[in-house]
Amino acid sequence: MFVKQLSVFMENREGRLEKATEILKEQGINIMALSMADTMEYGMLRMVVSDPELARSALRESGFSAMLTDVLAVRLEDQVGELHSLTLILCAKGLNIEYMYSLVSGERKAIIVKASDAEAAATAVLEGGLQLYGNEELCG
Amino acid sequence: MIWNETKECMGRDEMQALQGARLVKLVDRVYHNVEYYRKKMQAIGLEPGDIRGLEDLTKLPFTTKDDLRDTYPFGMFAVPNSQIVRIHASSGTTGKATVVGYTRRDIDVWSECVARCITMAGLGREDIIQVAYGYGLFTGGLGGHYGAEKMGATVVPMSTGNTKKLITMMIDFGVTGILCTPSYLMHIAETIEEMGVRDKIKLKASLNGAEPWTEKMRDKIEEKLGIHAHDIYGLSEIMGPGVATDCRFHRGLHVHEDHFLPEIVDRETFQPVADGVTGELVISTLTKEGIPLIRYRTKDLTSMDHSPCECGRTTARIARFTGRSDDMLIIRGVNVFPSQIEAALLEMGGTTAHYLMIVDRVNNLDTLEVQVEVEEHFFSDEIRALENLARKIEHVIQQAIGLAVKVKLVEPKSLERSMGKSVHVIDRRKMD
Numbered sequence A: 001m002f003v004k005q006l007s008v009f010m011e012n013r014e015g016r017l018e019k020a021t022e023i024l025k026e027q028g029i030n031i032m033a034l035s036m037a038d039t040m041e042y043g044m045l046r047m048v049v050s051d052p053e054l055a056r057s058a059l060r061e062s063g064f065s066a067m068l069t070d071v072l073a074v075r076l077e078d079q080v081g082e083l084h085s086l087t088l089i090l091c092a093k094g095l096n097i098e099y100m101y102s103l104v105s106g107e108r109k110a111i112i113v114k115a116s117d118a119e120a121a122a123t124a125v126l127e128g129g130l131q132l133y134g135n136e137e138l139c140g
Numbered sequence B: 001m002i003w004n005e006t007k008e009c010m011g012r013d014e015m016q017a018l019q020g021a022r023l024v025k026l027v028d029r030v031y032h033n034v035e036y037y038r039k040k041m042q043a044i045g046l047e048p049g050d051i052r053g054l055e056d057l058t059k060l061p062f063t064t065k066d067d068l069r070d071t072y073p074f075g076m077f078a079v080p081n082s083q084i085v086r087i088h089a090s091s092g093t094t095g096k097a098t099v100v101g102y103t104r105r106d107i108d109v110w111s112e113c114v115a116r117c118i119t120m121a122g123l124g125r126e127d128i129i130q131v132a133y134g135y136g137l138f139t140g141g142l143g144g145h146y147g148a149e150k151m152g153a154t155v156v157p158m159s160t161g162n163t164k165k166l167i168t169m170m171i172d173f174g175v176t177g178i179l180c181t182p183s184y185l186m187h188i189a190e191t192i193e194e195m196g197v198r199d200k201i202k203l204k205a206s207l208n209g210a211e212p213w214t215e216k217m218r219d220k221i222e223e224k225l226g227i228h229a230h231d232i233y234g235l236s237e238i239m240g241p242g243v244a245t246d247c248r249f250h251r252g253l254h255v256h257e258d259h260f261l262p263e264i265v266d267r268e269t270f271q272p273v274a275d276g277v278t279g280e281l282v283i284s285t286l287t288k289e290g291i292p293l294i295r296y297r298t299k300d301l302t303s304m305d306h307s308p309c310e311c312g313r314t315t316a317r318i319a320r321f322t323g324r325s326d327d328m329l330i331i332r333g334v335n336v337f338p339s340q341i342e343a344a345l346l347e348m349g350g351t352t353a354h355y356l357m358i359v360d361r362v363n364n365l366d367t368l369e370v371q372v373e374v375e376e377h378f379f380s381d382e383i384r385a386l387e388n389l390a391r392k393i394e395h396v397i398q399q400a401i402g403l404a405v406k407v408k409l410v411e412p413k414s415l416e417r418s419m420g421k422s423v424h425v426i427d428r429r430k431m432d
């Protein structure tokens, strides 16, 4: 039901992002979606990758602080009103969206959503008639 | 176990008589053998005969680090170089190095003092001890080494550098004791956790010195490693590590008073203060031959306690150091010690003891930024949670020092780990 998202804490220092992507490349890990949230001092790199467990351990070994978080990958069509149908469902249940970003990989189009309550959000989305991707489907 | 019961458990009257007699001889020795002291005493009209015992101690002038720098390199030596068997030097973050010379007997006394300290930490002949201080001009490595050997332990001279190798040997040899700086031991403890080998470690006790640390940090080290961590005090000008250590009751550090005469003086008036009152620690080296010092101002701030200790030793105890008068920062008129920040961070839990204070001056106003490494389990993928954490740390530090502070979270292990002394402060105000 959930997708394991890889989150990496990153100081705003020269070369940190380059180092992180180098490690992923060396491990043969594909990045399917990515978002970068930043503050004045540090950034949070959030990614959906082909092998989250391997990515996390490889990054940790190199001194990065990395963690896996459960997020939803909601399947959406490329047409007007799709995103609204999702926000409407979540809003109706009183669920907050912490952050969201889009994923387009091959034929797969989805919105990655971190909601205040992941379980409740997943149930609401499915009840509302939308579909969720799991890690296997995204990586397959 | 007590290494030298005769001296460590001596009656107070007897100890004072011994100190008095040794002081008289010391003054006589420096007057006749060190031109610098002779001139200093003559300048205030003092002759060796004027010092008849402990009661005359305060008539003597102080010695400071500047005196040692002014006489660089060998000007304060009281014996010819043919009798000096070893030299140590402290780098000194500012200015010239200070050089100290040891006679063979000085080395013996030093080893004796360190042996007393290691015994005080509950270690004995059957123990295997890693010395993980740097070996070289710094007194930590060789000082710890000779003392541990004198006591009869099996010594592993690790020095510093390769932490994984140190831990591997710790496991393979069944090491039970370690001597190193507290921040390095903390780093070792973290590495042991990372390697997941905590249950393979046989460590019982540590002696940690060369930098100030807090009671909270001791608790954390003791908890992480399941050991007793002892504070070992010393400074190269006086001898090196081994001037004082705390016993298993951790109620201050027993000074080896038959060799080092301690006084606490007020930081402004330089008059002696009563037991329990914090001031600057001043030491006279009662038995040192190579470079005997009279009333040396250590710049370390502490207080003294003469009440009997549960361990049976009668020697005076000095309190855990609140800081060095050197380390004290004045930020917007407020006195701040790095150790206060450290205590506040450990109090909060969750963060490691690794931090860096950056003091700057922006538009004529002092600013304090504290960079804090945050343990991995604290991280969140939500910026808001991290911001809340930073605000919470700011609040805790602010409560502790009474100054507004900006906290910057940094990646774990990104702040420099030093094998010798930790750098906890960068003061950019001085760079103008």
Ligand SMILES: [Zn+2]
Binding pocket: B222, B227, B228, B229, B248, B250
């Ligand atoms: Zn203890």
Ligand SMILES: [Zn+2]
Binding pocket: B246, B247, B248, B249, B254, B309, B310, B311, B312, B313
């Ligand atoms: Zn005691």
